[in-house]
Amino acid sequence: MLEQLQAIEDKFLELENLISDPVVLANQSEWLKHTRSHAKLAPIVAKFREYKVVQQSLVDANEMLKEKLxxxxxxxxxxxxxxxxxxNEVLAEELRILxxxxxxxxxxxxxxxxxxxAGGDEAALFAGDLFRMYTRYAETQGWRVEILDASPTDLGGFKEVVFVLEGDxxxxxxxxxxxxHxxxxVPTTESGGRIHTSTVTVAVLAEAExxxxxxxxxxxxxxxYCASGAGGQHVNRTESAVRIxxxxxxxxxxxxxxxxQxxxxxxxMRVLRAKVLEQAEAQQHAEVAEARKSQVGTGDRSERIRTYNFPQGRVxxxxxxxxxxxxxxxxxGDLTELINALITADQSERLKQVQ
Known part of the structure; x- marks a missing residue:
């Protein structure tokens, strides 16, 4: 891993020289490409440099212990x-994650x-709650929100709502x-005070390029081949017709x-490009539909990733x-602690797989 990290730092220094080069600065698109690459490597390089300082301090401390003190x-x-x-152990773990x-x-x-x-009007109301939760979180992150499609209900919820979140x-x-989810x-329409259980499905899809x-x-x-007219008669005797x-x-x-010809x-070729594009987009849509299906399941109450319990105020x-x-x-919209915990759990699982 240390060799990989050193190679990354070397690349970082190379990019640093490039983005300050007047020739590169004159080419805006090239400069932007190198700047983005430089920014992506910066967190790893900063952590690696911190790690190297601690490594040297360990060597110095061990050498000092050999002296008469x-x-x-x-x-x-x-x-x-x-x-x-x-x-040192903490930094090594952070570097493995990076x-x-x-x-x-x-x-x-x-x-x-x-x-x-599942849950009818109550499920639609909670769909509205989740929509507001995600859009408020997006505001804290500085993301742009754009609604693509929505089917609101009379009670203020959504049968469905589809929106884009744009941001880093x-x-x-x-x-x-x-x-x-x-x-x-207890629904507002429930006069007996009974607790109801409803579900909402959420699909998060990376925006396709x-x-x-x-x-x-x-x-x-x-x-x-020779182009033919009505009745199969040849319009001309040259092979001007094309089949691709x-x-x-x-x-x-x-x-x-x-x-x-x-x-x-x-x-x-113009027609062929259009048809190949159409097929590629259809395949892409099918893949998105499959991803959506795998993400949300059937929406049954027993299929849940998260429970929001109002009487106990817990998630x-x-x-x-x-x-x-x-x-x-x-x-x-205060999702930071929850999302960070999920990211940490995912990183831990992936670390186990590479060790």
Whole structure:
């Protein structure tokens, strides 16, 4: 790991020189690319430099203990050595976490879908509560909120609401919110004071980037033939008509409207690009739908990642066994402690897998 960290610091220094180079400064897009890379490496390099200072201090302290020291001074050095060892272990753990493979979606914006599950009107009301909780949290993070679709109810809730959160690290902070959220409370419409259990499903999806279509010429089969008119008669005897087969997808496009083979080929490629793009987007949508399905399950009351219990004022995340008695604060957007605990649990699990 130390060799990797040193290589990262070397790259960091190289980028530092590049972003101060007048030639690079003159090329804004190039400068921005290097600046972003530099910023991403900065937290690791800062922690690695701190670690190296502690390492050197450990060496110095051990060397000092080899000398003849009076008891009081020796005791102070030993105490410092104990503190340095503890700090060294903490820094080593933090570096291991920083070196974990990063989720490629972490820096993306998110699309959040909230839908009322079991519980009718009460589920819809709680869907509204969760929408406000996430938007208030977004405000504390400086994220932009944009509603894409909403089906409000007469009582002030939502059958469903879909919105985008745009901002740094949105997906990295909210990706663990996907699943069934269960609420236990006395509905305002309940005259008998009985506690009802309802559910709301939440899906958090990394915003997909535009699908770029790059068609490899080696993956095309191009046939030419004589264009034909009505009744099968040849319009001309030159092979101006074009048939293009995109081998990876099996999409076939033909064009014979133009007299020139080159023109027909250009037109066929325009149609082919559109069809390949359409298929790629359809596949992307299918993958998003599958991700959504895996995240929210059926919305049944027993499928829950978290319970919001109003009578006891508590929120329990069942995945990590964490209970916080601060329901009002959480519903007002104070999600930091909860989200940090989920991120820490995820990091611990991934560390076990690489050790």
């Amino acid at each position: 009076d008891d009081d001074f020796k005791s102070l050095v030993q105490q410092e050595l104990t503190e340095l060892k503890a700090k 070196m974990l493979p990063k989720d490629p979606n972490d820096d993306k914006n998110v699309i959040v879908e909230i839908r009322g599950g 690290g949105a997906y990295s902070r909210l990706k663990f919110e996907s699943g069934v 269960r609420v236990q409370r 535009d699908v770029d279509i790059d068609i490899n010429p080696t993956e095309l089969k191009i046939d030419t 087969t995109h081998l990876p997808t099996g999409i076939i496009v033909t064009c014979q409207d133009q007299k020139s 080159l023109k027909n080929r250009e037109q066929a 329990t995340d069942h995945r990590i066994g964490l209970t916080l008695h601060k329901l009002d604060f959480i519903l007002n």
